[in-house]
Amino acid sequence: MQYKDMSADMRGALLTQLQGDYANFQARGLKLDMSRGKPCREQLELSMGLLDASLIARDVTSGGLDTRNYGGPDGLPEARTLFAELLGVDAKNVLVFGNSSLNIMYDLIAQYWTHGVGGSAKPWSQQRAVKFLCPVPGYDRHFAILEHFGIQMLPVPMTEEGPDMRVLGELAADPTVKGMFCVPKYANPTGITFSDDTVRALAALSPAATDFRVIWDNAYCVHDVRAGGEELLEIFAEARKYGHEDHFLEVTSTSKITFPGAGVSVLVASESNLAAIKTRLSVQTIGHDKLNQLRHVRYFGSAAGVYAHMEKHRALLEPKFDAVLAALERNLGALGIAQWTRPRGGYFISLDVPQGCAKRVGELCAEAGVVLTPSGATWPLGIDPLDRNIRIAPTLPPITELETAAELLCLAVKIAALEN
Amino acid sequence: MQYKDMSADMRGALLTQLQGDYANFQARGLKLDMSRGKPCREQLELSMGLLDASLIARDVTSGGLDTRNYGGPDGLPEARTLFAELLGVDAKNVLVFGNSSLNIMYDLIAQYWTHGVGGSAKPWSQQRAVKFLCPVPGYDRHFAILEHFGIQMLPVPMTEEGPDMRVLGELAADPTVKGMFCVPKYANPTGITFSDDTVRALAALSPAATDFRVIWDNAYCVHDVRAGGEELLEIFAEARKYGHEDHFLEVTSTSKITFPGAGVSVLVASESNLAAIKTRLSVQTIGHDKLNQLRHVRYFGSAAGVYAHMEKHRALLEPKFDAVLAALERNLGALGIAQWTRPRGGYFISLDVPQGCAKRVGELCAEAGVVLTPSGATWPLGIDPLDRNIRIAPTLPPITELETAAELLCLAVKIAALEN
Numbered sequence A, B: 001m002q003y004k005d006m007s008a009d010m011r012g013a014l015l016t017q018l019q020g021d022y023a024n025f026q027a028r029g030l031k032l033d034m035s036r037g038k039p040c041r042e043q044l045e046l047s048m049g050l051l052d053a054s055l056i057a058r059d060v061t062s063g064g065l066d067t068r069n070y071g072g073p074d075g076l077p078e079a080r081t082l083f084a085e086l087l088g089v090d091a092k093n094v095l096v097f098g099n100s101s102l103n104i105m106y107d108l109i110a111q112y113w114t115h116g117v118g119g120s121a122k123p124w125s126q127q128r129a130v131k132f133l134c135p136v137p138g139y140d141r142h143f144a145i146l147e148h149f150g151i152q153m154l155p156v157p158m159t160e161e162g163p164d165m166r167v168l169g170e171l172a173a174d175p176t177v178k179g180m181f182c183v184p185k186y187a188n189p190t191g192i193t194f195s196d197d198t199v200r201a202l203a204a205l206s207p208a209a210t211d212f213r214v215i216w217d218n219a220y221c222v223h224d225v226r227a228g229g230e231e232l233l234e235i236f237a238e239a240r241k242y243g244h245e246d247h248f249l250e251v252t253s254t255s256k257i258t259f260p261g262a263g264v265s266v267l268v269a270s271e272s273n274l275a276a277i278k279t280r281l282s283v284q285t286i287g288h289d290k291l292n293q294l295r296h297v298r299y300f301g302s303a304a305g306v307y308a309h310m311e312k313h314r315a316l317l318e319p320k321f322d323a324v325l326a327a328l329e330r331n332l333g334a335l336g337i338a339q340w341t342r343p344r345g346g347y348f349i350s351l352d353v354p355q356g357c358a359k360r361v362g363e364l365c366a367e368a369g370v371v372l373t374p375s376g377a378t379w380p381l382g383i384d385p386l387d388r389n390i391r392i393a394p395t396l397p398p399i400t401e402l403e404t405a406a407e408l409l410c411l412a413v414k415i416a417a418l419e420n
Helices: A008-027 A041-045 A077-087 A101-115 A140-148 A165-171 A196-204 A235-240 A271-284 A290-300 A303-332 A358-367 A399-419 B008-027 B041-045 B077-087 B101-115 B140-148 B165-171 B196-204 B235-240 B271-284 B290-300 B303-332 B358-367 B399-419
Strands: A032-034 A094-096 A131-136 A152-159 A177-182 A213-217 A248-253 A265-268 A349-352 A370-372 A389-392 B032-034 B094-096 B131-136 B152-159 B177-182 B213-217 B248-253 B265-268 B349-352 B370-372 B389-392
Touching (some): A008 A399, A032 A399, A041 A303, A077 A094, A077 A248, A077 A265, A077 A290, A077 A303, A094 A271, A101 A140, A101 A213, A101 A248, A101 A265, A101 A271, A101 B101, A101 B271, A131 A140, A131 A165, A140 A152, A140 A177, A140 B271, A152 A165, A165 A196, A196 A235, A271 B140, A290 A303, A303 A349, A303 A399, A358 A389, A358 A399, A370 A389, A370 A399, B008 B399, B032 B399, B077 B094, B077 B265, B077 B290, B077 B303, B094 B271, B101 B140, B101 B213, B101 B248, B101 B271, B131 B140, B140 B152, B140 B177, B152 B165, B165 B196, B235 B248, B303 B349, B358 B370, B358 B389, B358 B399, B370 B389, B370 B399, B389 B399
Parallel strands (some): A032 A370, A131 A152, A131 A177, A177 A213, B032 B370, B131 B177, B213 B248
Antiparallel strands (some): A094 A265, A349 A389, B094 B265, B248 B265
8 A cells, every 4th residue: 555545544553663663673783884886795706816916927018018117107008908898999099097987087177177178268267157967866976076176066867868868958058067977877876877869969969168078987887787788879989970079088997897996997088188188197197007907907808808707796786686676676666655776787776765755764774773875965965955865785785684774774764754 | 637627629639539439329229218217127026026916815904994895095004004104203194095196296286276275275276376496406297297287486406405495485485485396305316315404494484375385205215225324304293393294295105115107105294284185085086006005014014124125126226326426437527527416315316517518418318329317307397597407317227238328428428518
């Protein structure tokens, strides 16, 4: 029976019963974390072969360069080739960096802020206003970069095909709208992949700003949860049809392929964008950790090696997503109070609860020992105007703990809905 | 006989003879590089034990944290402790970062440019002028960062005790003078170490700017070339006596301890400065490569382990410095046309040739196959106003090649002096 069909008395009685269940949860002294998209220990164990000294020690050179020494700011040629194959782009457009694609993205915005995108456009800091399109729900660390630089954030609703292109197109007619962060495949947190139509529409988009840049955060490019995952149309090939390849900067990393703390990151950009980036890069560093790049290249051998490796991750993650989705369906499926996504890849499930209830759900979970991503985090400035969206990160906890946490979460949703 | 005491005829005859010697060098088809402070292959071999998987694999945790996973933006506690001991500071003031201290320095200037140093001072980009003190000769990559942000560079002559404090003090009375980059120990390129008096004077300095910051690039903190190297007075202890600890930001790295491409870098700062830096850092990255930090900590074990390791570097470098210094003394010692430093550590020898001759020396060397650091590089914007200073980097070439290169360099100095 849906909650909306219940009488006030029924709802009151149910709430009392659920509060009893909740007290039982509290008594268990849980301490579980579903807050961040962190790989679990078993996933980290998959890559321990990466640490084998013989991968590097048998030959420390790459293309004649001693990878132990200074130099090579573009990244090792073999690493560029490997990621070019994974992303379906040309190796000449690929740079391989250090362990953090977030840092690449920060540096891009920082560069555009102080030096502009290149060409005749002024640095963003010297323009009267700078606004960014923000698909919502979205990734809190993207929003944090924009907030740090004082860039105004304009929400664009996510649909099942990606950002709502009608809203996006209207907003992009404002010349102070300078760009967008997005996660086009297995989006954070909805898990949806931009449809071919959406990718083509973004490629074709003619924004009013001449210095418009989309940070195409392809963090989950090879991160299927279901066998036969989704395909994302390659953005640069589409953008080239309109002469718009300068609009896009793609990043990814091996943070969720090998080690989050010790992977390598990747930037893909047009020749013109790369020239501007390399000018800054030559001032900023003598080069990134090439030994770690060499490790990754030798460990995987090829794109096929990466796909085989990701299949092992998938085997660990699918039961975790199943556990959460089963709990949601079992506990909330018939109540008409919540909706959630059923991603085929990525690291998150997006849960929408009744308006005004997300914060309360977070509190109830926290007070019973389960940490969720702070409610509001999926919106700019951490403020979800409808207080509705919750990001569920099922990857880190062991499956039994995850089942417990999911049960508690569902209970909290029911209580919050009835309290409301 | 000094050149100044020669008759014009004598000088002409000598030049003809030297040009013959030079032609012989050219005929040898040399291809030698004395341009950058790069460790040689034998130095890199010293650290191959760092790659041993068992260093990490036996226990991937540090203070309860799985170093493979996300987190730990401050760096591993053990790594902070190790570098605190090496630098004579408190571990709570130490952060351990990725492979590039240059990147730390770039990010500091970028932060001050866009967000200011914290407190009430405006971001440097919003102030009417921003100037930096530049000890000369100095490090080209410091100058490049300042140039990138459009910061005006004011040369301050280096003495044998460090920057000329009289000149520096006068310039610092200008409130638009916001700071200084310096290499206080075994300076690049002079190799001198700031005297205790200089360190104390810098600590005591009361600049007009309230947002004054010195980047204390302690790149060569443990890099002796001679047994019983020089001691640098610890800057924060001195600065604290005047309440000036916020004026200083110290960086170093293991680039020339382990691997230039794959070391770890370190930032030391006051609590107040760290708070501002961590605010930015939390937006910029989820953490640096902690596995590489763990490798370094386990490999060295302690500060004593680092000192023992550096003694092996010293054994490789001392003969190279000797070879260059012997060639300079043998060929130029009696001629009264050149002066050079005799560093007890670091990576460089600074050579002053007759005014107007440095570029010509570089050309002569290049045309005979020996690459020097571009003349002018040791001055802001690459312009040495007296065209006099040459940075010699003796570490990379094998010793026989180095001897050849040094002979050619001396010959080029003589020719340039006589042509002049």
